[in-house]
Amino acid sequence: MKTFSSSLIISTYNWPEALRLCLLSVKEQSVLPGEVIVADDGSTAQTAELIEAIRQTFPVKLIHIWQEDEGFRLSKIRNKAIAICSYDYVIQIDGDLLLHRHFIKDHLALRKRGTFVAGSRVLMNKQLSDKLVHLQKPSVDIFQSGLTNICNRFSIRWLSRYMADRYRNQDIYTLRGCNMAFWKEDLVRVNGYNEVFHAWGREDNEIAVRLLNSGLKKRAIKFGGVVFHIFHPEADRTRFRETDGLLLDSMLHKSVYCTQGLNQYLGSFAPVVQIESALAV
Template sequence: MANNIKTSLIISTYNWPEALSLCLLSVSKQSIMPDEVIIADDGSTWETLALVEKYIKDFPVPLRYVWQEDEGFQLAKIRNKAIAQAQHEYIIQIDGDLTLHKHFIKDHIELSQKGAFITGSRVLMDKSRTEVVMKNNQTQTGLLLPGLKNHTNRMRIKFLRDYFADRYKQGDNLYLRGCNMAFWKSDLIKVNGYNEDFCGWGKEDNEIAVRLINSGIKKRAIKFGGVVFHMYHGNHCLVRNHENEHRLAHAIKDKITYCSRGISQYYQFAPQPQMSI
């Protein structure tokens, strides 16, 4: 894919401005910048807005902020709102508790392909390593430092990145990381974006991937590229996980391509559903 596509980087966040600050710092150091950055805030208090306002002044690309009331974990909803406001054709999606390798955006652009979406991986930091990088404002982490897991996910090797794009776990439609994905905006609109029936942590990213695949959009993997480092935090609440698992199973079994409560709520005109949950 040509490198002249226009990209919107969407960063989801909730009440961790210290991590978001480090994430934005890593974005500002990209070898190829996104054309805009949108913070998708699922109900944080004023400290996050204050941080974003501080960064807006000197950020190298337009930086915008989308916020919603805190009514529990509603990642699907805030992502839809941010995607609806995105100005560009290609959406790269991350979480605000990541720092990005300097070629992260470059890797995603180079692997972009019409008729496909991309899912990446992550390097996990333990608690002590997270404390070190946050204390020292470090956006890049060496391959051999202690406190990191998923060793192969640290490596950026271009020929392996390209080789595995259409080979890595192609038979596993549920393999993905919602914190490191990329889509054509037109494909997201086609399936009506995220399903907002998903509340509470888990499976909203798997389910949108299933609907994309059901609609004929191919999954590609970004391994040995698109490297991100995930800062340590406590576990998510899984109280709604059973319901979300059921919705995911329904999308798989009935080959769902379109959700009823999706991104169309934020557009004046919306595509007609093919199959509806």
């Protein structure tokens, strides 16, 4: 398999069965990332044990970075992961996704200086999700029942290139943090994720606002970068009004930088837990 100098960040919290499927789908990529960093927002030891087991056959460098469980702190753990990325291009997903075998290849095909990339997802229903988790099967037949979002299932290179700069490029709501890609230097410029977000929602839209305000353009990865989302109950949205307010504040003030962000970890940050693949040494 080919590798490219990119870092893949996988966010996770207390769902090792889904994370294992996600990592297995990474192993099957037609083009591998240079490294994988699991950004763990306070999972129990079961997740660390899973990574310890799977690293023995993992084809690239595998790092597990962990922080104490003190509530929803996704922005913080993502910043910690970004800080230790070895490569200049960062692809970001969540640990409840199965990746199409050309996911990394599709993202790399759209990388372009002065831009960041936002993708979408295919939802799987509970029945299909439970089946795949039970069987630990990391691949999905795009025509099988139990899938939604028909147009999001296909990887078509020429159509992906055509749509990249045409599909809702100014819409900061048309993106999902579970499928994005950035140049690391751009994340450093806007100081990464805003850690004032302590509840689910809008942290991904807010960083997009600052990236756009800093002069970058948003590219859409449609008909490429395909991911399949494993069903789970919706996140707690009781504080959504609060996070929506933080987003609107950044929009109103045309923010390009956050004060509580990535710079806390650059240069001096050492991960609490780090596990590297023996094959990468």
